[in-house]
Amino acid sequence: MKVLIADKILPVCAEVLRRAGIEVEHRPGIGGRELLEAVAEVEGIVVRSDTRITADIMRAAPRLRVVGRAGAGVDNIDVAAATKRGVVVMNAPGENTISAAEHTLSLMLALARQIPQADRSMKAGRWDRGRFLGVELFGKTLGILGLGKVGREVAARARVFGMEVIGYDPVLSEEVAASLGVSLVPISAVYERSDFITLHLPLTGETRHLIGREELKRCRRGVRVLNVARGGVIDEAALAEALQSGQAAGAALDVFEEEPPAGSPLLTIDTVILTPHLGASTQEAQEKVAVRIAEQIAAYLKDGLVINAVNMEGIDPRLLPALLPYRDLCERLGRLLSSLARGPVSEVTLEYSGAVQEFPMRPLSASFLKGFLEAKLSDAVNVVNAHVLAKEAGIRVLETRAAEPQDFTALIFASLRGRDGVRSAAGALFGKREPRLVRLDEFHLDAIPRGPMLIVSNDDRPGMVGRIGTALGAAAVNIAYLSLGRDRSGGRAIAIFNLDSPMADDLLRQIAAIDGVLWAERVTL
Numbered sequence: 081m082k083v084l085i086a087d088k089i090l091p092v093c094a095e096v097l098r099r100a101g102i103e104v105e106h107r108p109g110i111g112g113r114e115l116l117e118a119v120a121e122v123e124g125i126v127v128r129s130d131t132r133i134t135a136d137i138m139r140a141a142p143r144l145r146v147v148g149r150a151g152a153g154v155d156n157i158d159v160a161a162a163t164k165r166g167v168v169v170m171n172a173p174g175e176n177t178i179s180a181a182e183h184t185l186s187l188m189l190a191l192a193r194q195i196p197q198a199d200r201s202m203k204a205g206r207w208d209r210g211r212f213l214g215v216e217l218f219g220k221t222l223g224i225l226g227l228g229k230v231g232r233e234v235a236a237r238a239r240v241f242g243m244e245v246i247g248y249d250p251v252l253s254e255e256v257a258a259s260l261g262v263s264l265v266p267i268s269a270v271y272e273r274s275d276f277i278t279l280h281l282p283l284t285g286e287t288r289h290l291i292g293r294e295e296l297k298r299c300r301r302g303v304r305v306l307n308v309a310r311g312g313v314i315d316e317a318a319l320a321e322a323l324q325s326g327q328a329a330g331a332a333l334d335v336f337e338e339e340p341p342a343g344s345p346l347l348t349i350d351t352v353i354l355t356p357h358l359g360a361s362t363q364e365a366q367e368k369v370a371v372r373i374a375e376q377i378a379a380y381l382k383d384g385l386v387i388n389a390v391n392m393e394g395i396d397p398r399l400l401p402a403l404l405p406y407r408d409l410c411e412r413l414g415r416l417l418s419s420l421a422r423g424p425v426s427e428v429t430l431e432y433s434g435a436v437q438e439f440p441m442r443p444l445s446a447s448f449l450k451g452f453l454e455a456k457l458s459d460a461v462n463v464v465n466a467h468v469l470a471k472e473a474g475i476r477v478l479e480t481r482a483a484e485p486q487d488f489t490a491l492i493f494a495s496l497r498g499r500d501g502v503r504s505a506a507g508a509l510f511g512k513r514e515p516r517l518v519r520l521d522e523f524h525l526d527a528i529p530r531g532p533m534l535i536v537s538n539d540d541r542p543g544m545v546g547r548i549g550t551a552l553g554a555a556a557v558n559i560a561y562l563s564l565g566r567d568r569s570g571g572r573a574i575a576i577f578n579l580d581s582p583m584a585d586d587l588l589r590q591i592a593a594i595d596g597v598l599w600a601e602r603v604t605l
Contacts, residue, residue, distance in 0.1 A: 081101075081102045081103065081123045081124070081381050081382075082102070082103040082104075082105065082121055082122045082123060082124075083097055083102055083103070083104050083105075083122060083123065083124035083125070083126060083377060083381075084104075084105050084107065084110075084118055084119060084122045084124070084125050084126070085104060085105070085106040085107070085108070085125075085126045086107060086108070086110050086115065086118075086125060086126065086127050086131040087108055087109075087126070087127045087128035087129070087130045087131050087150070088108040088109070088128065088130070089106075089108070089126060089128055089150050089366070089370050090366050090367055090370040091106075092367060092370050092371055092374075093126060093150065093370035093371070093373065093374045094106050094374075095374075096370075096371055096374035096375060096378065097374045097377065097378055100374075100378035100382060101382070102124075102377075102378060102381060102382075105118065105122075109130070110131070111131065115131070115137060116136070116137065116140040117140075119137055119140050119141035119144065120140060120141060120142075121143060122141055122143065122144060123143050123144065123145045123146070123381055124144070124145060124146045124147070124148065124377050124381060125141070125144065125146075125147045125148070126147075126148045126149075126150060126373060126374070126377065127147070127148070127149055127150070127156065127157070128149070128150045128151060129151065129153070129155075129156055129339075129357065130156075131156065132156045132157075133147050133156065133157045133158060133162075134158050134161070135158050135161035138158070138161055138162060138165050138167060139165075144165070144167050145166075145167060145168065145380070145381065146167060146168045146169075146170060146377055146380050146381065147162060147167060147168070147169050147170070148169075148170045148171070148172075148373040148374075148376060148377045149169070149170065149171040149172070149373070150172060150366075150369045150370055150372075150373045151171065151172060151175075151176060151360055151369055152171055152172070152173040152174070152176065152360075153171070153282070153283075153310060154169055154171055154390055155283060155310065157169055159390060159391050162391060162464075163391040163392075163464060163465055163468050164465055164468055164469075165460070165465065166460055166461065166462040166464045166465040167464065168380060168386060168389050168391065168392060168464050169389060169390050169391050170373065170376050170377065170380070170386075170387065170388050170389050170390070171373075171388055171390060172368075172369040172372040172373045172376070172388060173229070173388060174229055175365060175368035175369040175372050176359065176360035176362075176365040176368070176369060177229045177230050177233055178233060178364075178365070179359060179360050179361070179362040179364065179365035180230045180233075180280075180308055180359040180360060180365075181230050181233035181234045181237060182237075182362075183308055183334060183355075183358060183359045184230070184234050184278055184280075184306060184308045184359075185234065185237050185238070187306055187308065187332035187334065187353055187355070188217065188222075188238075188276060188278070188304075188306060188332070189217070190332065190353055191276075191304050191306070191330045191331075191332045191353055192214050192215050192216070192217055192276075192304070193212070193214035193215075194212045194214055194330075196353050197212060197350060197351075198212045215275075217238070217241040217242065217243055217276075218241060218242035218243070219242060219243070219244075220243050220244070220275040220276060221243065221244045221245075221246060221273055221274050221275050221276070222234075222235075222238045222243045222244070222245050222246070222274065222275070222276045222277075222278065223246050223247065223248075223270035223271070223273065223274030223276070223277045223278070224245065224246070224247040224248075224262070224270075224277075224278055224280060225247070225248050225249075225267070225270060225277065225278070225279045225280065225281055225290065226247075226248075226249060226279060226280035226281035226282075226309065227247045227248075227249040227252050227257065227260070227262060227280070228249075228280060230280045230308075230309070231247065231249070231278075231280035232260055234278060234280065235247065235260055235261065235262050236260070236261070239261050243276075244263075245261060245262045245263070246262065246263045246264075246265050246269065246270060246273060246274065247262045247263070247264060247265070247270070248264070248265060248266065248267040248269075248270050249264070252264065268298065271295055271298040271299045272298055272299070272300070273300070274299070274300065274303060275300065275302075275303065275304065276303070276304045276305075276306065277291070277299070277303060277304070277305050277306070278305075278306040278307070278308070279291070279305075279306070279307045279308075279309045279313050279314065280308070280309045281309055281310070281313055282309070282310060283309075283310035283311070283312045283313055287310075287313050288312050288313065289312070289313070289314070289315040289318075290313050290314070291305065291313065291314045291315065291318075291319070292315040292318045293315065293318040293321070293322075296318055296319065296321075296322040296327060296328060297327070299322075299327070299328070301326070301327055302326075302327075302328070302329040303327070303328050303329065304328065304329050304330045304331065304332075305319065305328060305330075305331045305332075306331070306332045306333070307331075307332075307333045307334065307335055308334040308335065308359045309335060310335055311333075311335040311336040311337045311338070311339060311341075312337045314333070316336065316337055316341075316344055316345070316346055317345060319331055319346065320344075320345035320346055320349060323346075323349050323351055323352065324349065328351075329351065330351040330352065330353070331346070331351070331352045331353070332352070332353040332354075332355075333346065333352070333353075333354055333355075334354075334355045334356075334357055334358055334359050335357055335359070336357075339356075339357060340356070341354075372388075376388055379397075385397060385400060389464075391464060392442075392443075392446070392463065392464050393440055393442045393443055395440070395443055399438075399439060402439075402512075403439050403443070403444075405509055405512065405513050405515065406436055406439065406444055406490075406492065406509065407443065407444060407447040407463075408447075408515060409492060409507045409508075409509060409515040409529075410430075410444050410445070410447040410448040410451070410492060410494075410507075411447045411448065411450055411451035412451060412507070412515055412517075412529040412530070412605045413448055413451065413492065413494050413505050413506075413507050413517075413529070414447070414448040414449060414450065414451025414452035414453075414494070415451040415452070415454075415455070415603070415605050416451075416505055416517070416520075416529060416603055416605060417452060417494060417496055417503055417504075417505055418451065418452045418453070418454075418455050418456060419455070419601060419602075419603040420503050420535070420601055420603070421496050421498065421500075421503055422498075422500045423498050423499045423500040424474075424498055424499055425475055425496045425497065425498040426474065426475065426476065426497055426498055426499075427475065427476045427477075427478065427496070427497040427498075428448070428449070428452070428470070428475055428476070428477050428478070428494070428495070428496055428497075429478045429480070429493075429494070429495045429497070430444070430445050430448055430477070430478065430479050430480070430492070430493070430494050431480050431481075431482045431492070431493040431494075432444065432479070432480070432481055432482065432490075432491075432492055433481070433482040433483060433484060433485045433490070433491045433493070434484055434485050434488060434489050434490035434491055435489050435490040436490040436491070436492060437481050437490075441479045441481070442467070442479070443463065444492070445467070445477060445479050446463040446464075446466045446467055447463055447466075448494060449461075449466035449467060449469075449470050449477065450462055450463050450466045452496075453466060453469055453470065453473070457469060457473070488508045488518070489508075490508060490509065491506055491507075491508050491518070492506065492507050492508070493505075493506040493519075494506070503521060504519070504520075504521055505517060505519060505520050505521075506518050506519035507529065514528075515528070515529050515530070516528065516529070517529045517563075517576070520535070520565070520574060520576070521574075522567055523565035523566065523567065523573075523574040524565050525563045525564060525565035525574065525576065526563050527561075527563035527576040527578075528561050528563075528578050529605050530578065530605055531560075531578060531579070531604065531605065532578070532579040532580075532581060532582045532583065532602075532603075532604050533576060533577065533578055533579065533602070533603045533604065533605065534548075534552070534576070534577040534579060534583060534588075534591070534600065534601075534602055534603075535574070535575075535576050535577075535600070535601045535602075535603060536548055536574070536575045536576075536577070536591065536597055536599070536600045536601075537572060537573070537574050537597070537598040537599050537600075538572070538573055538574075538575070538594075538596050538597045538598055539572065539573070539596040539598070540566045540567075540568075540569065540570055540571050540572060540573040541570070541596060544573070544575075544594075544596050544597070545562070545564070545575055547594050547596075548575065548577070548591055548594065548597075549577075551587065551590055551591050551594070552577065552579070552583070552587070552591075555583065555584070555587045557579055557580070557581055557583050557587070558579065558580040558581070559577050559578070559579060559580075560578040560579060560580050561577075561578035562575065562576070562577055562578070563575070563576045564576075572598065582602075582604065583602055588600060588602050
């Protein structure tokens with residue numbers, strides 16, 4: 081396995097990967113055609129914020145399985161394209177929390193006391209002591225937009241300075257906010273009451289230009305604005321107008337709509353403090369994110385363990401040993417029903433009952449869809465893109481939790497609905513590890529969903545199994561295991577033969593032609 085580190089990241093990242101037995105190529109600053117050529121043989125790519133991982137780059141990397149961002153944001157990675165291709169996108173959130181919070185407070189203090197401007201004045205040979213009249217933080221109101229990890233750390237530090245802290249967060253409860261010493265208020269109140277406003281929100285369609293002309297007009301005259309989160313959350317042109325008119329007394333930005341911000345009107349305004357995206361630029365933060373992303377990529381490439389993925393549900397490592405047999409069972413059920421389905425499928429229903437309800441449903445459903453789709457689509461299918469590909473194929477996926485199943489501690493039931501009717505199957509684990517097929521359509525049975533299999537539906541009458549077995553024996557195909565089921569005596573029956581070797585097409589046709597055989601299918605799981 082090989083991983084490309086495409087940005088300037090501390091050497092400890094490569095060291096961790098190499099200790100895990102992974103080949104590493106560290107080429108900071110690589111781009112253009114060189115990058116396209118370098119990714120051709122890699123399973124993983126690590127970036128920070130300089131290198132953009134686009135759909136074109138992923139197309140040039142047929143073996144790519146994971147892209148890791150040594151940091152929190154993934155703005156420079158085409159997550160939608162990665163998901164479609166089945167590539168996991170991981171980040172390392174939280175490792176730069178303290179650094180980002182401290183940088184925010186540093187900028188707030190510098191903004192309040194005009195420290196950069198005073199420094200420039202001194203170095204120009206002036207002694208403008210009367211020019212730089214600052215303000216105290218004590219007694220001022222700080223409005224925080226976004227009370228995630230960084231926002232909370234900023235709040236804690238601001239309270240030490242004697243600031244009143246109010247905040248807006250779309251999901252945080254008032255109880256949790258109160259425990260942080262923050263008064264939770266509507267976003268309009270943040271604009272109207274704050275002396276300082278700091279942003280700690282991700283950049284999404286909803287947060288782009290969250291602070292624009294109208295919002296700045298609603299603020300107190302003389303407000304000071306900080307952004308150490310994501311460029312684009314502030315409309316920089318509107319902020320420049322507010323600074324020039326005096327509506328805003330100052331601003332401090334570490335992130336920008338375009339990086340570097342060439343041509344930005346903020347570059348020429350003296351009341352603005354600008355830093356080149358330094359929020360996570362401390363030795364401690366960079367070492368932590370380098371180690372964390374390397375460990376996560378190694379865990380995924382070597383053991384399939386997904387941690388901090390932004391495009392699929394992660395799994396608690398402590399649950400993984402118990403979950404893996406269920407995922408394997410789901411995938412086998414998907415392959416089985418894929419082989420038996422006739423015509424297009426419009427709906428898949430997955431019902432989980434008993435002990436399996438302790439686990440998240442989505443990874444289990446993704447495993448079923450992987451098994452179901454991989455033989456039907458030309459696109460590569462895995463648990464990352466299975467849900468996306470199912471949706472693109474027009475398949476509705478329903479997931480439910482059901483009552484405790486009879487006779488089983490845990491049961492997974494899957495059904496397909498399509499133009500040609502409904503097919504269903506149910507599986508369980510014997511001894512918590514061994515997969516069993518315990519139902520196929522209306523038939524109850526005990527079959528092993530593994531290897532080459534022959535499934536035959538026939539009239540329930542004497543001698544049917546013997547005739548089928550004779551045909552297999554005559555073709556030198558050995559029966560390893562046999563499971564039988566029927567709906568009623570003299571009605572319809574089903575037989576599932578586990579075989580030691582695959583069977584030929586002509587043998588399948590011969591068995592299907594036996595008098596009393598309703599249908600015969602060959603399946604390999």
